[in-house]
Amino acid sequence: MSDELAQVPDPAKLAREVDRLRAMITTLEERVRLLDHLAHHDSMIDLPNRRGFMRQLGMLIGRVSRYGDSAAMLFVDIDGLKLINDSLGHKAGDQALIQVADLLSQGVRTSDCVARLGGDEFGILLDHSDEQAALETAARLADQIAAATFTCDGVSMPLSVAIGVAVIGSDDTPAAVIARADEAMYREKAAA
Incomplete structure (x- = not known):
């Protein structure tokens, strides 16, 4: 013992x-x-980055598949960011990105996901949104950004975006959704 x-x-x-x-x-x-x-998350803008967006998109596709929910993705491309960078500098370009990110975030529901995909591209996931609602949201966001004034060091420049819409299907993959939304964005740019 x-x-x-x-x-x-x-x-x-x-x-x-x-x-x-x-x-x-x-x-x-x-x-x-x-x-x-x-x-x-993006290091400059307090939004998810591409990796975070892909995670959210995968989960959203899962909900669409499992519950039959409607959802859509918006692919947003800022027009003329290179001009801002070239004429006012990268600090101004960064401020323009932040302003657009804020406008996009304020223009959707808190349950929606706004992410910076890279460079001058953003993605938005709209849960419980059919194609018509997504198109209306895209048009409203584009109008809000065009109506906003961007000023850096006393110089004002217009901001505008092209937005493509893709409805998310139950058998989709994240890559397929992004490709369709990207193609729709390029069609929107060409039509402008």
Whole structure:
């Protein structure tokens, strides 16, 4: 019996070690959350990036497939951002991106997902939205951006966007939805 008692660790020491390990786990969990945020969000604009958008799009396709919900994607391309960058500098181009991101975010429901796909392109996921509602949202957003004034260092420049719409089907893939929305955006640009 005395040999067994000698092998039992000090309860106070054991409790301290458990507390230390719990604190380490909490720190590691916070780091994982931070890394996940960094991996899925744009570094300049507080919106999901392409990777985060793809995750949201995959989940939305799953809901459409499982529950028969209606949904759509808007592919947004800023017109003339290169002109802003070339004439006013990249700081102005960044400010234009931020302004467009804010206008897009304010122009949709909080349940919708607005993301920066890269460069001057944004994606918007509209949950519970059929084609007609998505087209109306796209037109309203384009009008809001065109009506907004963009000013940098006292110089005003017009902003405009081309927006393509793709309805999300139950058998879709994220790549197919983005390709259709991108094609629709290019048709919209060509028609303008």
